Amino acid sequence: MPAEIKPIRTAVFPVAGMGTRFLPATKAIPKEMLPIIDRPLIQYAVDEAREAGIEQLVFVTGRGKTAIVEHFDHAFELEATMKSRAKTLELLEPTRIRPGNLVAVRQQVPLGLGHAIWCARAIVGNEPFAIFLPDELMIGTPGCMRQMVDAYAHVGGNLISVLEVPREEVSSYGVIRPGARREIDGMTLTEVTGLVEKPNVAEAPSNLIVSGRYILQPEVMHILERQETGAGGEIQLTDAMAQMIGSQPFHAVAFAGKRYDCGSKVGFVEATLALALARPEMAAEVRAIMQRLL
Numbered sequence: 001m002p003a004e005i006k007p008i009r010t011a012v013f014p015v016a017g018m019g020t021r022f023l024p025a026t027k028a029i030p031k032e033m034l035p036i037i038d039r040p041l042i043q044y045a046v047d048e049a050r051e052a053g054i055e056q057l058v059f060v061t062g063r064g065k066t067a068i069v070e071h072f073d074h075a076f077e078l079e080a081t082m083k084s085r086a087k088t089l090e091l092l093e094p095t096r097i098r099p100g101n102l103v104a105v106r107q108q109v110p111l112g113l114g115h116a117i118w119c120a121r122a123i124v125g126n127e128p129f130a131i132f133l134p135d136e137l138m139i140g141t142p143g144c145m146r147q148m149v150d151a152y153a154h155v156g157g158n159l160i161s162v163l164e165v166p167r168e169e170v171s172s173y174g175v176i177r178p179g180a181r182r183e184i185d186g187m188t189l190t191e192v193t194g195l196v197e198k199p200n201v202a203e204a205p206s207n208l209i210v211s212g213r214y215i216l217q218p219e220v221m222h223i224l225e226r227q228e229t230g231a232g233g234e235i236q237l238t239d240a241m242a243q244m245i246g247s248q249p250f251h252a253v254a255f256a257g258k259r260y261d262c263g264s265k266v267g268f269v270e271a272t273l274a275l276a277l278a279r280p281e282m283a284a285e286v287r288a289i290m291q292r293l294l
């Protein structure tokens with residue numbers, strides 16, 4: 001990696017959302033704690049960050065979200081009980097975080113994704129950082145952020161993962177205007193020449209959407225500091241990123257893997273079924289059940 005490209009050490013997880021689409025399930029527990037089989041959604045995003053070599057985790061939380069932080073805490077009573085019953089502690093392994101590597105900051109008011117990210121500015125400091133939207137469950141080998149970090153080592157600057165969606169769906173997402181393409185190490189990188197949050201279908205610059213994984217330079221925090229509002233009256237991360245195009249490298253990576261939209265109920269069910277079918281210990285039984293149901 002060229003010396004001027006600084007490594008990505010910090011991941012920001014905006015998790016302050018109220019999860020209204022999953023009510024009443026999310027009345028008393030955070031949406032990010034809903035399990036896909038035996039792991040809460042947030043665990044998949046944290047695993048992906050660690051696979052990419054990112055160890056410092058910043059959760060941007062809000063009221064009623066303490067369960068997320070608890071999940072990654074040391075559970076003394078639980079571990080003592082499991083030990084005395086000679087039960088394996090392996091199952092807790094994914095929840096172990098090196099002391100000092102987990103920080104929670106509060107987003108006191110829901111003013112948008114850009115605002116949530118800006119709430120992490122003191123922890124991010126003057127270093128490039130990653131962002132994970134845990135609703136977007138990305139399954140691949142290597143994982144999405146691992147692929148992005150590998151691409152970043154070549155081009156530096158800002159990187160986002162993108163996906164192609166049917167044109168009529170673009171108005172739910174951030175959309176890129178694609179520029180020149182280049183191949184690096186078997187990956188296709190597309191230059192991002194424009195970004196629009198939730199455009200009308202007719203005005204969308206492409207059908208390539210921003211899919212919830214970002215590597216950004218710290219300058220984005222200075223832009224977010226201005227608290228300018230965009231689509232839906234919210235402070236949009238997409239708008240802040242758009243202002244960096246031209247002054248810093250900006251690329252999109254098409255993720256080679258599968259994405260599940262766990263922000264929607266159907267996407268959540270799809271992820272549960274797909275991941276169950278990928279588990280050797282339950283695949284055969286689950287397949288038989290699905291065949292029976294159909």
Ligand code: G1P
Nearest residue numbers: 113136173174209210211212238
């Ligand atoms: C956010 C981003 C959007 C992105 C999407 C991916 O939108 O603002 O650019 O495409 O996540 O899930 P939201 O889903 O919060 O409306």
